[in-house]
Amino acid sequence: MNKQLMKGNDAVVYGALLGGATHFFGYPITPASEIAHAAALHFTRTGRTFLQAENEENAINMIYGAASAGARVMSASSGPGISLMSEGISYMAGSELPCVLVDIQRAGPGLGNIWPEQSDYIMVAKGGAHGNYHNIVLAPNSAQEMCDLTYRAFELAERYRMPTFILADAYIGQMMEPVELPSEPKTTPRHDWAVYGDSESRGNLITSIMMNTDLLSEHNWKLLDKAHQVEKNELEFEELETHDAEVLLIAFGISSRISHTAVEILRSQGIKAGLLRPITLFPFPYQRIKELSEQVDFIAAVELNEGQMAEDIERAVAGKTQVLRYNWLGGIIPSTEEIVERITTDMGSK
Amino acid sequence: MVQYSKPRSFYDTFERKGEGQISTHYCPGCGHGNAHKLIAEAIDTLGIQDRVVFLSPVGCSVFAYYYFDTGNIQCAHGRAPSVGTGVRKTLDDAIVISYQGDGDLAGIGMASIVHAANRGENITVFFVNNAIYGMTGGQMAPTTLIDQKTQTTPLGRNLQRDGNPIGMCELMDSLETPVYIERVTFSSPAKIMKARKVVRKALQNQIDKKGFSFVEILSPCPVNWKMSPTDARRWVSESLEPIFPVKNFRDLDDVRGESAKLPLMEGNRLLDYLKPEKHISPEAPNETVVDQQVKIAGFGGQGVMSAGVLLSNCVIQKGLNTTWLPSYGPEMRGGTAYASVKVSTQPIGSPVVDFPNVLIAMNGPSLEAFEEKVPAGGLIMVNTSLISRKVQRKDVRTYYLPATELAKDVGLIATANIIVLSIYFLISEVVDLDTFRKVIPLSLKKKQLAEMNLQAVDKAEVYFSEHPLEQS
Structure with a gap:
């Protein structure tokens, strides 16, 4: 199969189509708009549904409807749009509806700007709206993974009947790289829970309201149990040079690409650096970080936010080693050299 | 006269409400029971029970799915027309019924209803307007009348502060796309009988894939209006009907239809397309x-x-x-x-x-x-x-x-x-x-x-x- 050069944002749409997506409801926003553009073209041309909603709140409710009717359905946005969708995401989680949502993170809060940040980590990885629930969160760091993880996200979402996120950032979305497409196109099976407007599914009900406290309690425990299953079965991460690492960098998305190069430079200087890259942010690799924390002198949590993932790392480490926060805000991207320098400095002060 | 036998598309017992339940959760004299019954009868008459996807809103009718023996989806507040859009784009033959109250449709869900109507989604919307919030406990609705007292307008709705009651049929009528817009009233049994035909017509339009149909029902809420059922019906007639004229606004014969889709590409054809x-x-x-x-x-x-x-x-x-x-x-x-x-x-x-x-x-x-x-x-x-x-x-x-x-x-x-x-x-x-x-x-x-x-x-x-x- 030939590779084709494409933007991460375009790769999402290719992965979605091959992953069996049939419906896209969205509202354009920089730096995610190319996804809507590509979906408008390719969903329509391949006999699927693309609809531009009047706003993100209604887009997520169209998704709610299509998912209720058993469709593989998705949207893509950036932080401000995901904020608007949050209410609907909570309803989908409560009603146990699958969907795939792509967040091409930009800098916040508020309108912020269109450059990359990773400051939606807590909003997305911890739920984001009212009530007890979890999303499955996948964090690609290349155009290839934008395609592959979106391709796989639909089955994950359906297996657990949970909203599933692709949490990327402006650079991962805007960057072009060669992509090889998955070779097996998927389709949606019929679900026994969905409402199809036929006699077989007539008794089905999609709802998140449960006035009986015992019933809602039971339902919430069930949602938590599903989240535990996800933690047990779906954890993914990648390691680079961790076997003898004395300094461990932890990063996802664009930060992990920069950290990757930083580790190579540090190694060439004789410094035993390694990189752990979570591919899933929920579930999060607590156990592996705990193991590595006993081996390394310190951990550098490299993030384009004020240390949102670092809190999870600190929880995993539980004081066994120091977690240093390497943070950049406002859309500023560190150079590889900057990271190398900080590591070198922090090693000296140990 | 209104039939009092139970339509087939109602459940025999309302198990989702509680084991063996046979009565609804609606208050005496409330219009929702009538509205439910007219819709259920129309579903029976039109023979579409298996095809119906009924959208419950937020408000007093949040539990409509207790009663309708059809496919059911409960929606976020005001967003049923968007949910209905998602269902419509997925299921070609489903009959999508959005049932909404005045806070849900004309307040929080205004953007949802206006844009679904403007796109001309082939769905049917029943809008129950009783000029007050019911479920939440009697607060002002977008359709509350000037000087009407509610929990949040204890001295009466004030024009300068709260604006005028919104006429949703009139607003719908400002859009070109809907095919059917009518306002009916539940102020008397005879008027309810008249509404029966309108309900049926609004559903028939969808079966015929004509496009977006909108029916507003002026409906009594004795409990929150603090009136007897009889006084409430009279208040519908004497106070609501002058502000919200009962009439047909639009009934187009042409079929607006749905946007045509290209043939679905799957498998190797999809791979070829993307290669x-x-x-x-x-x-x-x-x-x-x-x-x-x-x-x-x-x-x-x-x-x-x-x-x-x-x-x-x-x-x-x-x-x-x-x-x-x-x-x-x-x-x-x-x-x-x-x-x-x-x-x-x-x-x-x-x-x-x-x-x-x-x-x-x-x-x-x-x-x-x-x-x-x-x-x-x-x-x-x-x-x-x-x-x-x-x-x-x-x-x-x-x-x-x-x-x-x-x-x-x-x-x-x-x-x-x-x-x-x-x-x-x-x-x-x-x-x-x-x-x-x-x-x-x-x-x-x-x-x-x-x-x-x-x-x-x-x-x-x-x-x-x-x-x-x-x-x-």
Whole structure:
């Protein structure tokens, strides 16, 4: 199969189509708009549904409807749009509806700007709206993974009947790289829970309201149990040079690409650096970080936010080693050299 | 008279309400029971029970799914028309019924209803207007009358503060797309009988795929109005009907239908559709290629982004790894635009080019911005058509060429990027010009311009043979 050069944002749409997506409801926003553009073209041309909603709140409710009717359905946005969708995401989680949502993170809060940040980590990885629930969160760091993880996200979402996120950032979305497409196109099976407007599914009900406290309690425990299953079965991460690492960098998305190069430079200087890259942010690799924390002198949590993932790392480490926060805000991207320098400095002060 | 036997599309017992329950949760004298019954009867009469997807709103009718023996979806507050849109776009033969109250539809869900109506979704919306919030406990609704007392307008609705009651049928009637708009009233049994036909018609329209149908029902709420059921019905007649005229607003015969879809592509047909157009088998990588960190910078319209894409496309054919990163957003619309391209025999970590070992400066500001970033030994290419000054650095290689003028000679100013890229390839030997010539027609969006772009490659080749890179 030939590779084709494409933007991460375009790769999402290719992965979605091959992953069996049939419906896209969205509202354009920089730096995610190319996804809507590509979906408008390719969903329509391949006999699927693309609809531009009047706003993100209604887009997520169209998704709610299509998912209720058993469709593989998705949207893509950036932080401000995901904020608007949050209410609907909570309803989908409560009603146990699958969907795939792509967040091409930009800098916040508020309108912020269109450059990359990773400051939606807590909003997305911890739920984001009212009530007890979890999303499955996948964090690609290349155009290839934008395609592959979106391709796989639909089955994950359906297996657990949970909203599933692709949490990327402006650079991962805007960057072009060669992509090889998955070779097996998927389709949606019929679900026994969905409402199809036929006699077989007539008794089905999609709802998140449960006035009986015992019933809602039971339902919430069930949602938590599903989240535990996800933690047990779906954890993914990648390691680079961790076997003898004395300094461990932890990063996802664009930060992990920069950290990757930083580790190579540090190694060439004789410094035993390694990189752990979570591919899933929920579930999060607590156990592996705990193991590595006993081996390394310190951990550098490299993030384009004020240390949102670092809190999870600190929880995993539980004081066994120091977690240093390497943070950049406002859309500023560190150079590889900057990271190398900080590591070198922090090693000296140990 | 209204039938009092239970329609088939109601459950025999309301198990979702509680084991063996046979009565609804609605208050005595409330209009919801009548509205439910008219809809259930129409479902029976039209024989569509299996096809119905009933959307419960938020409000007193949040539990409509207790009663309707149909497919049921409970929706977020006000968003049923959006949910219905999602169902409509998924199930061709479903009958989508959105049942909403005045807070739900005319308050929180205003955008949802207006846009679903304006798109002309083939769904049926029943809007129960009782001029007050019921479920939440008697607060002001968008349809509450002036001077009407509610929990949140204890002294009466005030025009200056709260505005006027919204006429939803009138608002719907301002849109061109809906096919059917009618307001009915439950002020008397006879009027309820009249409404029965309207309910049926609104559903028949959907079966006929006519388009968007909207039925507003003026309905009593004795408990929150603090009236007896009889007084409440009288208040509907005497107070609501003058403000909300009971009539047909629109009943079109034409079928607006639904947007036609192309045939669904799946399996190999989908793979064929998505497969790359660019079909040159990649070569084994030349391991001697030195990592290239290229910044191509200029103003919008000089083709710096597409030059970067062409570069990346060429090196893929050479079996090399590459990343392309654009400047984007407002920067693109004026000022300096630049593409950052990395090329390597190894997997590429960061795609960010902070220190380009190749800078292609197409205009003055680009040279100003990036000259200092080039590491010693790097290459700076300068478009002398637009940059009069020389590179000040002494520790870099330089190449000066009048790219824009050469492009003018070719007859297409937009080929300046091709000229500069050709010469970069000749200097760096990362890609041979034959490969470049093969990639150009495959990468160009405007195929008819391929010939001129290929001429630009020739032009550059000749220019370079006459003006080789000076060895420092």
